[in-house]
Amino acid sequence: MKMATFRKQESATAARNRLLPEGRVAGPMPWVIAIMMFLTVLAAAGGLALNQGMRSLRTELSGRATVQIVEADAETRAQVVKKMVARLRATPGIHAARPVDPDRLADQLRPWLGAEMDTADLPIPALIDVEFAGEGPRPVETLAKLAKSIAPQARVEPHAAFLGPLSGLVATLAGVAALLVLLMAIATGAVVVLAARGAHESHRGTIDILHLMGATDVQIARLFQRRIALDALLGGGLGFVMAVLVILLVGQRLGATGSDLLRAAYLPGWGWGVLAALPVAGIALATLTARMTVLRALGRAL
Amino acid sequence: MAGKTACGDAVRGAVWRRIGALNSMGTIVQFENVGLRYGMSAETLADVSFSLDGGGFYFLTGASGAGKTSLLKLLYLAQRPSRGVIRLFGEDVVTLPRKRLPGFRRRIGVVFQDFRLVPHLSAYDNIALPLRVAGMEESEVDAPVSEMLAWVGLADRANARPATLSGGEQQRVAIARAVIGRPEILIADEPTGNVDADMAHRLLTLFEALNKLGTTLVVATHDLPLIGRVPGAQMMRLDKGRLADPTGSLRYPPKRPEAS
Ligand SMILES: Nc1ncnc2c1ncn2[C@@H]1O[C@H](COP(=O)(O)OP(=O)(O)OP(=O)(O)O)[C@@H](O)[C@H]1O
Ligand SMILES: [Mg+2]
Numbered sequence: 001m002k003m004a005t006f007r008k009q010e011s012a013t014a015a016r017n018r019l020l021p022e023g024r025v026a027g028p029m030p031w032v033i034a035i036m037m038f039l040t041v042l043a044a045a046g047g048l049a050l051n052q053g054m055r056s057l058r059t060e061l062s063g064r065a066t067v068q069i070v071e072a073d074a075e076t077r078a079q080v081v082k083k084m085v086a087r088l089r090a091t092p093g094i095h096a097a098r099p100v101d102p103d104r105l106a107d108q109l110r111p112w113l114g115a116e117m118d119t120a121d122l123p124i125p126a127l128i129d130v131e132f133a134g135e136g137p138r139p140v141e142t143l144a145k146l147a148k149s150i151a152p153q154a155r156v157e158p159h160a161a162f163l164g165p166l167s168g169l170v171a172t173l174a175g176v177a178a179l180l181v182l183l184m185a186i187a188t189g190a191v192v193v194l195a196a197r198g199a200h201e202s203h204r205g206t207i208d209i210l211h212l213m214g215a216t217d218v219q220i221a222r223l224f225q226r227r228i229a230l231d232a233l234l235g236g237g238l239g240f241v242m243a244v245l246v247i248l249l250v251g252q253r254l255g256a257t258g259s260d261l262l263r264a265a266y267l268p269g270w271g272w273g274v275l276a277a278l279p280v281a282g283i284a285l286a287t288l289t290a291r292m293t294v295l296r297a298l299g300r301a302l
Numbered sequence: 303m304a305g306k307t308a309c310g311d312a313v314r315g316a317v318w319r320r321i322g323a324l325n326s327m328g329t330i331v332q333f334e335n336v337g338l339r340y341g342m343s344a345e346t347l348a349d350v351s352f353s354l355d356g357g358g359f360y361f362l363t364g365a366s367g368a369g370k371t372s373l374l375k376l377l378y379l380a381q382r383p384s385r386g387v388i389r390l391f392g393e394d395v396v397t398l399p400r401k402r403l404p405g406f407r408r409r410i411g412v413v414f415q416d417f418r419l420v421p422h423l424s425a426y427d428n429i430a431l432p433l434r435v436a437g438m439e440e441s442e443v444d445a446p447v448s449e450m451l452a453w454v455g456l457a458d459r460a461n462a463r464p465a466t467l468s469g470g471e472q473q474r475v476a477i478a479r480a481v482i483g484r485p486e487i488l489i490a491d492e493p494t495g496n497v498d499a500d501m502a503h504r505l506l507t508l509f510e511a512l513n514k515l516g517t518t519l520v521v522a523t524h525d526l527p528l529i530g531r532v533p534g535a536q537m538m539r540l541d542k543g544r545l546a547d548p549t550g551s552l553r554y555p556p557k558r559p560e561a562s
Binding site: 205 | 378381401406422436
């Protein structure tokens with residue numbers, strides 16, 4: 001009688017779950033899914049961070065150029081710089097023009113030239129940082145013409161120029177990351193198909209009985225689906241947590257390098273959203289694959 | 303043209319519904335020239351024709367290997383025939399699409415020759431199976447299952463797995479599971495095969511009680527004395543896959559002119 005009351009308290013779902021033996025479907029499946037999810041999240045994070053790094057570098061650099069004044073005589077150089085800055089500031093389309101402090105430049109050069117070097121003696125070119133206002137058509141070419149017309153010693157270097165080859169590399173790496181994510185999804189699907197087929201095979205006797213009691217294919221598929229979803233949840237959750245720990249560690253190490261270039265490759269907020277969606281998508285993929293596989297297998301019986 | 307067809311369909315539909323209604327009171331099972339062949343071997347069942355009335359009590363006999371289980375499998379929709387027509391509750395089930403089979407199976411209870419209890423489920427859960435499959439609320443499942451367990455004398459064995467039950471106890475669980483959904487047809491394959499005379503007698507009493515409540519019974523058995531104990535029962539005999547017909551009342555159509 002104690003049992004009867006106990007039964008009453010159980011939900012209908014729990015009771016229906018008991019139609020198949022308790023426990024998970026197949027031993028190694030959660031582990032395989034955990035590994036897949038771990039690698040998928042890492043690949044996606046890498047791709048997203050690279051992409052983000054490229055993007056932030058580009059927006060930061062595309063609006064900027066440096067005007068170099070190559071002039072041996074320091075006095076003339078200072079005059080040209082002054083004139084150039086004044087003219088550039090007056091030009092529409094140029095947001096700002098700032099001469100780079102020669103001392104700062106000298107500081108940056110000192111490690112190469114030696115501490116005792118007197119920079120005043122050196123014909124270091126003067127630099128003027130230019131920021132364009134907005135996205136005018138070919139502002140760099142316009143600037144180059146303008147600068148040359150002001151002073152023939154002027155040379156213009158767009159900051160975005162060195163991004164060309166890097167951009168190609170990053171695009172390739174991001175593509176590889178996307179391909180890895182896709183391959184991982186296919187492999188996960190294949191693992192689930194095998195596990196679902198195995199589960200169907202090993203419970204064939206029970207399935208036959210359920211069929212003869214009038215159970216529909218969908219009812220039976222739901223039993224397997226739920227188990228495989230649980231396995232995927234365990235595996236996917238574990239893989240995701242491990243991957244996030246690795247990403248945080250790598251992020252911390254990247255920050256510690258102090259390199260602006262490396263630090264540009266951070267994971268944006270929406271990137272975390274994409275990563276969090278991966279285990280959800282993985283579980284959905286596993287559940288759907290299990291359902292389709294079992295329904296197909298059931299369809300072969302009468 | 304299209305309108306005429308639609309009109310014709312409507313009339314035909316009405317006629318079929320009328321026939322269906324008649325069938326559900328009268329004939330509920332109808333076999334016409336049914337043949338069954340497993341793989342490439344000779345036909346296990348050949349030219350089987352008969353019809354069963356709703357509320358009847360039928361025995362199916364025949365030597366071992368005559369095809370009794372095979373015929374019952376056709377009846378409880380575990381097998382499709384190789385040829386012929388089978389009508390259940392007035393509908394042709396041979397050409398029935400797969401997805402409509404569960405609805406028919408829920409109207410049929412089966413006591414399998416080998417019981418076919420689900421090994422990992424307790425006696426209680428095995429008996430509850432048809433109700434849960436039919437989607438009954440869990441709160442409504444307990445009362446009938448407990449009642450059924452008590453009725454077959456297994457109230458104290460509710461939590462036992464089939465492997466820990468004796469043959470007779472397993473059989474009682476199988477019977478409880480077959481009848482709990484109040485099926486319109488109850489099919490029992492050799493239900494007295496491995497039980498003593500006393501248990502066989504109790505089973506028969508149970509079957510008769512169910513039959514009086516309106517359930518159509520089809521019982522396959524070797525046990526000829528058993529058949530004699532049910533006065534109103536009719537008998538079909540299978541001989542090497544063909545229906546031998548001692549009473550003449552079971553054939554479909556009922557009276558067929560002799561060919562010789
Ligand atoms: N799934 C199957 N595949 C191939 N042959 C089968 C299959 N099931 C039954 N048979 C054959 O069909 C014939 C009839 O078998 P069936 O089980 O219907 O006999 P039965 O009358 O129920 O016998 P018993 O009284 O021993 O239970 C037998 O020769 C058997 O070998
Ligand atoms: Mg048999």
